[in-house]
Amino acid sequence: MFSKVLVANRGEIAIRVMRTLEELGVGTVAVYSEPDRDAPHARRADEAFLLGPGPAAESYLVVEKILDAAKRAGAEAIHPGYGFLAENAAFARACEEAGVTFIGPPADAIDAMGSKTRARELMRDAGVPIVPGTTDPVESVEDARRVIDDEIGYPVAIKAAGGGGGKGFRVAESEGELEKAFEGAAREGEKFFSDATVYLERYLPDPRHVEVQVLADAHGDVVHLFERDCSVQRRHQKLIEESPAPAVDPELRERIGAIGVEAARAVGYRSAGTIEGLLAGGEYFFLEMNTRVQVEHCVTEMTTGIDIVREQVRIAAGEPLSFGQDDVVLRGHAIECRINAEDASKNFAPAPGRIGSYREPSGPFVRVDSGVEAGSEISPLYDPMVAKLIVWDVDREASTRRMRRALGELEVGDLKTLIPFHLALLDTDQWRRGETCRDLVEDRAWLKQLAFPAPAAGELAAGEDEPAVERDYAVEVSGKRFEVKVIGAATVNGAGPGAGGVAGRQPPKRRERAGGGSGGAPGQIVSPLQGTVLKVAAEKGAQVEEGALICVIEAMKMENEISAPVAGTVEELGVSEGGSVSTGDTIAVIK
Ligand code: MV4
DSSP states (O other), X not given: OOSXXXXXXXXXXXXXXXXXXXXXXXXXEEEEEGGGTTOHHHHHSSEEEEEESSSGGGTTTOHHHHHHHHHHHTOSEEEOOSSTTTTXXXXXXXXXXXXXXXXXXOHHHHHHHHSHHHHHHHHHHTTOOBOSBOSSXXXXXXXXXXXXXXIIOSSEEEEEEEEETTEEEEEESSGGGHHHHHHHHHHHHHHHHSOOOEEEXXXXXXXXXXXXXXXXXXXXXXXXXXXXXEEEEETTEEEEEEESOTTOOHHHHHHHHHHHHHHHHHTTOOEEEEEEEEEETTEEEEEEEEOSOOTTHHHHHHHHOOOHHHHHHHHHTTOOOSSOGGGOOOOSEEEEEEEESEEGGGTSEEOOEEOOSEEOOOSTTEEEEESOXXXXXXXXXXOOEEEEEEEEESSHHHHHHHHHHHHHHOEETTSOOSHHHHHHHXXXXXXXXXXXXXXXXXXXXHHHTTOOOOOOTTOOOOOOOOOOSEEEEEEEETTEEEEEEEESOOOSSSOGGGGGOSSOOOOOOOOOOOGGGOOXXXXXXXXXXXXXXXXXXXXXXXXXXXXXXXXXXXXXXXXXXXXXXXXEEEEEEOOOTTOEEOTTOEEEEEO
């Protein structure tokens, strides 16, 4: 086993990985960006190293900086978590070249699965069912038209070869829509993956997203840990995940588990991975493989009792799997709700900001994975997930009740989150019947009833802390983080350089925020984030309905829809397609 591991990530997944490392008796090394100096993940690790400024491109994505931190710390291995560098084959190779073990799959497997056309070809050749369509790139709209007429038919899905998770995914219902869809998918592929190659799939109507968790060791053993259903998603962002999948019976479970194992074998996989697939009309098709530990791995941990991250670390250290397929038992039902800083009533508008009071639920079979605390800032620079709430119970119905109870206990002060959305969704007949709930997550009227009450005027945060005579500070010496305790007389106002300190932090003051795409004067839409304007849907002088789309801003590779907070006339429009916006900029004024 390793003696020290660097966790190249932030937030909840960094802490999740460190928890397992601590249990294994492995030393932990964190990395952090400037705005994350005081973040729980940086404080928790045995050692922590500054990477650089907030933007991930200058910190969490800089391979040399991470390898340099690993070297300084003497870490023998790096766990990438998910996102950032987790599925970057060049990073996996750079680790091995630097003599550091990458806790993940072989770089060749990341490469193979990163190309969706190559992945489809590999799977087809291994006898794994793929969605009917092409495995070779489709060069032009004319070629696409021919293949569709001859083999696939309409509706058709056009997907970017470098894509995944819905990026570069377009649908053409008929030939009339083909050119626009083809070009849209190619353009998005070029923009996000520097690869305009696209392929075609038959578009399956209202499928379920069902994925299989696999574990493969370095000794040729591969097992699956059954399936998860992640059909409740919006704009390809998963919102709720559960295991077992409500639409999978024991016979199908066995079949798709075997497909997952076959798929992993076909790429010479090692580590934890997920085979994503679509379930439609009782048929299961391979979609893509995620070569990382996923956000939703926790539901599988709850139903199987297996610590997936621990197995990942053990596998990377060369140890064989400590159990076989027959030892894996699926028990009860687990659900995970992603608690994002988003306003579902405003079409899931980003709502970054500072968390006021914070209280996590507990009680039987409740798990919270989070990387925040009272006073933490949910920055528009990073993923908007505040926490994951996971519960287990004997069956789906009981698990749903437990989730609603736990959601009621969760308190995230001063921030708009998906808590009301989850509470409402889990109380619908669609959820009870195990449907995909696609109609609900796109139903403006249904979402609007989830609106947050306006904060009372003049509402203030709690009073000042008692003056402290002992205070903890975080200091950096040559970019390495240390915690020091300063003992002495309390300062007059407790502010000064310790204001961002470890234990002496003052409770945050309530302040105006740009969250939810609104704020400032009534009708003024202030940008909640910094990014590029992909699309402007409103015109100056036009009448808009409440909730109408104003523009789409791309930030952190996510497309964020900004919609009108009120009905009225667009008096000002501060954005143009292709332009950039900063946090706090006026997007539009609606009177
Ligand atoms: C599809 C599809 C229908 N037909 N592919 C791909 C990425 C993932 N986020 C959703 N993806 C889909 N791929 C074909 N050929 C429909 C979806 C889809 C979806 C699938 C399951 C559950 C919810 C979904 C929501 C939107 C799109």
